[in-house]
Amino acid sequence: MTTVTTTRKGAVEWIALDRPERLNALDEPTRRALLDALHGADEDPAVRCVVLTGTGRAFCVGQDLSAHHELVDAGATVGDTYNPLVTTVTGMDTPVIAAVNGLAVGAGMGLALVCDLVMAADTASFACAFGKVGLVPDTGISAVLVRALGHVRAFELATTGRSLSAREVHELGLVNAVVPAADLEAETQARADALAAGPADAFALTKRVFRLAAHASVPEVIAAEAEAQDIATRGPGHAEGMAAFTEKRVPRFSNIRPV
Structure with a gap:
């Protein structure tokens, strides 16, 4: 059963995390499937922009905590399959837009914020919730939050794990636009088409x-x-x-x- 789906719309490749029953939580097969989809899009000359999104009511809630074995050696898990997601998104020449359709929690928040542009539905929310389960921020969150917000605000978000509305995240300068949920796909496609038409x-x-x-x-x-x-x-x-x-x-x- 596939957990990542791809859809081509013109020169734009939409990549969707597709585990709605798990709120698009990331287990190892999903992380590897996402990595493959990103590499495939970047290597295809017909793809001039990538959109990363989720199905259902979540963008991504981060690590699938039911996959207990993946945290036995968490350093290896992060190094082998989370870090490559960050380095791929940031290193690929193809622009990547996050279309945050719902919950973006933990590594899901990180995955969104390392993209080149971030579009958020007005119903979306973000939370750096690692501390609530005794974990440390990863998936690029440390770099993004500290550079964008400074230590004190980044540390507050990490240690409280509080949920931020899309509007709050926009006010912090972490997303480009907040749009009505019903318009997210169309608005993101318009942004992607503009990038795809450029040099x-x-x-x-x-x-x-x-x-x-x-x-x-x-x-x-x-x-x-x-x-x-x-x-x-x-x-x-x-x-x-x-x-x-x-x-x-x-x-x-x-x-x-x-x-």
């Missing part, structure tokens, strides 16, 4: 530099900017953008990504 090479380079900028020094970042700009000016996106500008028309960007 794949320039967007991929932008993602690479921005991900570096989150942890590197200013000299490292500006050096990376210069290198990326050199690649971009010789790429198909710039050529088409300049041609469209000169000819006063809408650009038709290709899906060619930088090496």
Whole structure:
């Protein structure tokens, strides 16, 4: 029984966690299936944007706590199947949008927040609830929350584990938009289509530099900017953008990504 489903809508690949009876909790088979789906989308030149979402009333509630054996060696579990999810989402050239349709708890919250854009239904909620079961934040939450909010607010969210509404998370600057639940799919598709229509090479380079900028020094970042700009000016996106500008028309960007 598949726990991850994929649907192609134009140049956008929708990847859905599909364990609604478990609120899309992550057991090892689901994590590996999700990783395979992400790799498959990033390796397909026809896919120019990925949307990650959940089925039912949850986006993802994190680790499936009924899979007790997975926590016997939690370090290995996190290192082998959670960390690769984070490094894949952040490292793939294809933009990834989280469409948070409901509960995003623990690793589910982390999985959403490591995406490049985050769209949330107005009925969604987020909770860094690891402490409630005596665990430590993982799946990129430590990096995202501390860098976005600073230590004191990040520590408060981690230690209280309190649930945040979509509006509260938006006010904290952690999501891009909050939309009516009934409009989430359409609004996310519109964002994804806009990304898919853009210059794949320039967007991929932008993602690479921005991900570096989150942890590197200013000299490292500006050096990376210069290198990326050199690649971009010789790429198909710039050529088409300049041609469209000169000819006063809408650009038709290709899906060619930088090496």
